[in-house]
Amino acid sequence: MPLDDRYRLAFRLYPYARSADQDAAAPVRHPVVVVGGGPIGIATALDLGLQGIPVVVLDDHEGIGQGSRAICFAKRSLEIADRYGCAGPMLDKGVVWNLGKVFYQDRKIYDFNLLPEEGHRFPAFINLQQPYFEKFLVERVREAQADGAPIEIRGKNRVEAVEVRDDHTILTVATPEGDYTILADWLIACDGAGSPLRSMMGLDFEGRVFKDSFLIADIRMLSESFPTERWFWFEPSHKAGASTLLHKQPDDVWRVDFQIGWDVDRAEELKEENVRRRLDAMLGPEVDYELVWSSIYTFQCRRMKAFRHGRVIFAGDAAHQVSPFGARGANSGMQDADNLGWKLGMVIRGEAPDRLLDSYHEERAHGADENILNSTRATDFITPKSKISHVFRNAVLELAERYEFARPLVNSGRLSVPCSYDGLSLTGEDALPGGPARSRPGTPCPDAPLGNGFLLKGLGGGFTILTVDAEAPETVTEDGVTATRRAVSAADDPSGALALRYLGEAEGAVYLIRPDQHVVARWSGYDESALRAALRRACGKE
Template sequence: MESFAFAPAYELPVWPFVPPPELGRAEAVRHPIVIVGAGPSGLTLACDLAQRGVRAVLLDEDDTVGVRGASSRGICYAQKSLEIFERLGIYERIAAKGITWSFGRTFSGEQEVYSFNLQAESVSRQPPFINLQQFYIEWFLVERILELGLTDVRWKSRVTRVEPLSDGVRIEIETPAGSYTIEADRLIDATGANSPIRTQLGIDAHASRSTDRWCISDVRFKKPLPTERWTWVDAPFNEGRGVWQHLMADGVWRIDYQMPEDCDTAHISRPEVAGARLREQLGPGVEFEFVWIGPYGYRDHLLDSFRHGRVFFIGDAAHVVSPFGARGGNSGIQDAANLGWKLALVAQGQANDALLDSYDAERQPAAKQNLEVTSRSARFLAPRSPAEHTLRRAVVALAARHPFARALVNAGRMSVANDYPPAPQLPEGARTVQNLALRWAGGSETTLMQLLAEGTQCLGLWLAPARAEARAAMDATASLPLRLLAIGGDSGLPALQADETLMRHLGLHDAGSFVLVRPDAYRAATLPQATPDAIAAALRTALALDHHAP
């Protein structure tokens, strides 16, 4: 039997354990914000807060990134997440290391059913997707957090107990140097799908484990394959089951093979078995080495609420969806970006606690939508009845010839920034604003993310306002976190050049129209004809300043 070579294991960074100052203290020290879990969502939140000048304590029971010995977890980072990373200062590293792509092909058997190009609908400076092993994202975030210098990162610190208080949370922590207790005004649980905090608090995650089974093969080929996302709905080289094929950093391909429901996970992960699958797919002469092989199943879960008093749940601690379409990790990163600016404004005394309720009001429906989308993908890829098999065969056959049927071929709807439903702080609901390339009136370049990286404030983008109205609006919002910018005109405000793409994307048409953009690059309000009072009222509504927590 053929033997297969393995590449050397990745050398991941290790950070030292530093005994915390609270060790040995009789009284618990109070911290404003404590984050538990240094995965993508926890690190994104810590970095977001530090970027905004807000201190936090970050606890993690490990002292490195990723999963030891495993290179593949999350790999596809969507445009909204990449825009967040641009604002946090690590996007250039991600773009340099990762694989940028926008084109995908879907096959049934040997036939290409359809292809897509996600770049066609984008106006962002960031591409639709970059593929990069998750540990690199975490690595870059840790180094950025340490560079910013405001986060107390505590490695080898395992939370053993949390106790909700009327005005905060008490947290017991175990370390190599002993145990200690601290308190937090607010605790953010980013500990992942098997959250011990959620379990201890008795919060039902409504988990439903799937019988869908897969095997990942991370492979480096001597001769590269096309840099595209290839998906087989029913691959002839995998006994008629699904296959995904993605290129990651370091010339490593991740190939996911759908397995029988009753498979032996140890058997399917053996190098000789995984190697035979690759030979079946690519032919006997293809030269390659394995980087990592591993089986996985998944479960769905969704909390009824992402806020429980002073405890907030983000990322997989709050929701887990099937992996189709890269909606899991990206959603957790976007949870962090949604919560970060709200925590910052509350911590800085510019908003009250009612604003924090909007985190759950926005991100819980977003996670529910992602769960519904990915569940439909899972049913298409793993039909559970003869009728579902018949439907899939019919759809695939029609899609090769008829454009209308291509929308029905569900090999994983790719991650997009979720819209938010109407709510007290969002009377119109909200859609994301992409990272547009902008120019100041004088000609120098900027971007939306660069504007949003400068402090924690909303942006008011106002098309050619009158000078007197602009001055009055500055006065009306002087005490509020708002940066007013004109688009064209001669208002006396800092001005951006009027640009057709910008105007169309924001929905600005007539002089005097106005868009309020939140710190997380979501549109909070659109005013067809703005007045100073209307701008101030829209801003107060977006920040929940007229709503008080019970």
């Protein structure tokens, strides 16, 4: 199996076609240009296009690359995708899982459940090959285009040069029919970890590269030996790797990760016979399988110093990198798109000042730092850097087999959770005595089942005044921005989950919620002046 599948297509969804810009007498200026047709670039374009903002996506390929790459998509990413209108097919195709097991050598030391409580529309995770995730996003773009959303995807359009001006950028774009130039009021760089745009602008990452290598092998097999769970082995007895990870994907495909060390010959390790040698040692000679895809990666925990550079904004892997253990890469990138879309939309429409976009860096750099911290800790635990740290790591594993208190110390990759923006500049007051911590200002709204569906589905795409057994006006408009009421009560809460997640010890509550479903502020009752102030603050006006 070849190492580099990046130039092969799993789905040729947007073949090259000549655009009108290539025949224009002068460079055409666009409100937003997104560079990169991966999941974060398409999600960002979809967010903006659904707001009615014209956006052009430039991708150097004509569709979606082969190789499963990211496979674990978290509950929060599904909630974001649901707001865009494409979570249904992802959930239908994906392999749902909440359970996992941790092994030391050949012994199971404990198992875990990532979503033990009821009352959630989406599971903790689905496993879904990245090409499918991207395909469903692009198919949603096609539906949105048919409904008038001004989104254009241009395949085989590679950005060769960028010139940054105070109020726009100038892009030189290469195509099979020659180069052309376009202008962008706003340029969103979603062009991956190797981001050519980042290099063109003389920018770089800051952080750590860890000296260890991991071999990924995706295999197709029909086996009843492994359930739909995340299984992780420390020092497995099969000796095929210092650690091993196993996940099930759709279409009878399984992801296997082997920790193989730093000083390895990558070309040699990727030869099919050597990949099969490791797989055979793990699975046993009686298991038949087909090798689908393989690659080698190293742990990298790095980010840009600033995600915004004037009219150029970086998102996803172009802005930050983490190790894949913990499923923090694509899930963090989806939160980038979710955070950036509504803010850029407001600035373009003149509803918010330009400085609102500075909060994109503030909040998502905070999220990146959180992911890097967790990813670094996981890396240090999985790959001990000294003999004594190795001894201590294995002692923790021995304890965890017998004692529950030691299990939180085991780190096989703390799995992605949604980021909270506690205490950052857009977050308002918490005036709900006894309110639940999970719905405090700065957090993403927890979902809850209602008598007629789920809470998040009804929040809409703008600012929302959520009232729970409380009164408030149907709309509040402050400085050109309107927040619309969503009223729910105990009668809508047959399971009690809504009260548990939004009231706590309070008898009633009023929440102000952002377009990305994060809580701005909350009160025990309606306070007009406080709500107006919180709305101004959430729009970057205070």
